[in-house]
Amino acid sequence: MNRYLLNISYIGTHFRGIQKIVNKVEGPHVDTKTIQGCIELALRSLNPINEIQTVISSRTDAGVHALHSTLHVDLQRRNSKPFDPTTITCVLNRLLQKNGFPIRVLSTQQVPDTFHCRYNARGRNYLYRFAVAKNGNSHTDRLKNHDVFMPVEELDRCYFLQNCTFDIERLRAGSHMFLGLHNFRTFMSVSRQRSATRDHPRYTLRTIDQIIVKPGKSVAVGANARLAESLYDYWDIEFTAKAFLYKQVRRMVGALLALATGRIDERSLYQMLTIPSKNSWDHRVLLSPPFGLYLCRVYYDEKDLKLPEVFNSNELAGAASN
Structure with a gap:
């Protein structure tokens, strides 16, 4: 085997x-x-x-x-x-x-x-892709003109927000609150498969090593890409940690998007993070949809992947004679 x-x-x-x-x-x-x-x-x-x-x-x-x-x-x-x-x-x-x-x-x-x-996994890296309608390109105006555009290449690949009141710097600053060791119980959805382990207080402790917020780009091609990037600002959020809780990344993204669009403030985000409880979840925050989320990398130590060296019979005989 x-x-x-x-x-x-x-x-x-x-x-x-x-x-x-x-x-x-x-x-x-x-x-x-x-x-x-x-x-x-x-x-x-x-x-x-x-x-x-x-x-x-x-x-x-x-x-x-x-x-x-x-x-x-x-x-x-x-x-x-x-x-x-x-x-x-x-x-x-x-x-x-x-x-x-x-x-x-x-x-x-x-x-x-x-x-x-x-x-044996040493870490995991997730990416969340979203696009925000540019200023002056609001959902209402576009519906009047019947020109709501979303490139077919992005269907179920990216989360599109039709909201021109979006503060990316507020999102970036809010993401820093998640860094380090925290009890993320508020940001864990309840799994259908409950266990005694998940109910243990230490189970929801996680350390977020890195969060990067950076401009993204459309994965469309040709004219579709040019049109998409003229209508939307694309953004990527990368999360790196050893492990994440059930739906933790989607809940963190949902909270950051709510902060950037003004549905919640920094105090609300701080309370959800520092009072770990399912009752602390602010219901103004929407769970971000799954199709914007990508598991990008599972990391391992190379020595854990290496097969043990096997000596042939001649090498073993030579070693025994010495």
Whole structure:
């Protein structure tokens, strides 16, 4: 049995999320409404003799995308030899493309049997993309002229705000409040899968290492890109931490957008952060939609990925004689 790390990317628009749902009543089945289920379906084409059980490093919800995420899987060939990682990548991508799944395997790597893609992750980087209508291009005026434009390439890829009263510097300053160690219980949505661990006071402690707010750009092409960037200011917010809570990033973005548009003030944001409770959530804040969110990178220490050195029999015999 050998363990493999799969580096993957996907467009999450039409998926229920990355995590498959196991129905114990109906028994094992292929869940093609999730990224994990689609990859396990593709892995069957390798015909391993063991049962395929993948482990995901990061949970993303319905509509969230990933430029880079990871999962690991144990596979055993009939001849007990390891699978070639490049072959795994090619076979999986061929099957995923054939079935029309918007998922691609970036690379495959054999890793130590003790490696765990979630527990060994040293950090994660998320990006949230949004675009704000430029001054004088308000939602009301544009509706009167019937010229509300959104490039087709950006559908379900970016959050468009039809609000000309937007203060990006206020958003940037507010983002600094999240940096460092905080109890983010207010910014955690309640998961359907509750556990005693999630109720522990220390579970909601997280350290945000970095938040970068910077100008973005349209992913449209040609005339669509020129028109989009004449109508909207694009912005990117990047969050880096070892781990995040359930829907934490989308809630932080929602709070920052509410601050930038004047729905809340800095005092309200400070109270949500310093009084950690689900009751502290300011309901003037809207949860930012999932389609603007991208998991950009899962980080590992290279030494955790390195296979242990295996000496051949001649080297062992030579060492014994010395």
